[in-house]
Amino acid sequence: MLTLIKRVFRTAWQGLVRNNWLSFTCIAMLTISLIILSSIFIFNNTSNNLINILKEKMDISIYFKRDVPEEDILRIRDDLIGSEKIAKIEYISQDEALKIFEEKSSRNPAIKRALEELGENPLAASLNIKAKDTKYYTEIIDEIDNSVFKEKLITVDLMENQRVIERINSLSVGIKLGSILVILIAAFLSLLISLNTIRMAIYSLKGEIEIMKLVGASNWFIRGPFLLEGALQGIIASFVAILILIPLIMWGSPRVESFIAEISMSLYFWSHFWYILLYQTLFGIFLGIVSSFWAMNKYLKV
């Protein structure tokens, strides 16, 4: 068994080194395939992260009229928390609201002066509601709109919120579906590119495969080194691809960020570096093996 493994490794390595131009072409094409795939993967994941950030930031704030007693607001909060659509409700009293407002406007002396002149707290108490899923926001807004405590609320523009929520929801679904589709297309194209390159490479070696068959080699005896060679090409291509991706991401990331500040490709790339390298290497190996296996099958029928 050990002899067999040694033979397969030795022959695969010899094939890689001795057919250097063929190996170079295959590795180059595999590298291009992996760069395309990884770039799309990184961009899609950072876009998905943007949606998640937006979703995290989303909430509904309902503001109560100033004459509504605190115990009434807390009772409403306790009623709402029982809903299966709501993840969290935060009560912000008038005093807390004022404190937050003062902190936010601490650099603006005019606002501070205006508040002092007013002599009383003009801000309303509120409930900050976070839904378990963004799709529930419209339903929660509807429920609030039809609730018995609606008259205790200061009028809020529910329709505007609804539109933003719907837009984010549809954008999120669209981006997710689009990402899957684009990744599938890219994966298919990568497979096609590597398949055809390796097929051409193996076509040039078809005479050798036929000779091996005529000498009495079994299909797996012949296949083994070719599959390992394909896998080695995939591994090399993965490392070359990551070396090309690093400057590419460093160059491209600030440019994308200048359009959409929340999308930081470089941040995503570095925080997922080992994961990207692993998946890329595994996909490279997969491409190399599958392409070699498929390409050489017809020459084994001698």
Add this chain to the structure above:
Amino acid sequence: MPLVYFKNVSKAYNGSLILDNVTFEVKSGEFVSLVGRSGAGKTTILKMLIKEEPTTKGRIFFNDKDINKFKPGEVTFLRRKIGMVFQDFRLLANRTAYENVAFAMEVAGYSEQAIKKDAPELLKLVNLEEKANNFPHQLSAGEKQKVVICRVLAQRPEIILADEPTGDLDPINTWEIIKLLMKINELGTAIILATHDKEVINTLGQRVISLDKGKIIRDEEEGKYLI
């Protein structure tokens, strides 16, 4: 029991008959020459014997086993028992002379130690020990054919099929190869030599099967090239 037995074998390509009801047998250790013009069916007979080509009709027996009934796995074993020498050498281009011989031994399941010991010995036998690390493109035609014979011998076959082995060689190399084949035959390996080299056949003084348009027209012990 004959080593090889062709029983009423016919072969047709696209409706035209290449071999027509051919029957002959080859005994173990025998030297048989197949002669005939190009297209007479010599190569087809050899290809059918290693199952590179299927028969259209009839049966072929090797060691009393019908090779038409062989499964793919059995065909690989059959090919290890039948050595092939081709006119165009068919060496593995990216492997050295030593590696070509070693490959055949690896296929036959020899240990690494045996390969390291026997492969150089075989190359020494044909005076190619100094060119063991040469690639096929660095060898002359005669040297290539010698490496092919070493590769065949490495598997210790029961029979060697030589398809025009001297077709691309000069007279000196031709005789070296023929002498080598005769020596191998003397040591007990059967040989079927397909050729249209009249001089070689007439000098050998061995059994000759003459083919014409896919039919056996003559089968003589100590035969001559009479086509």
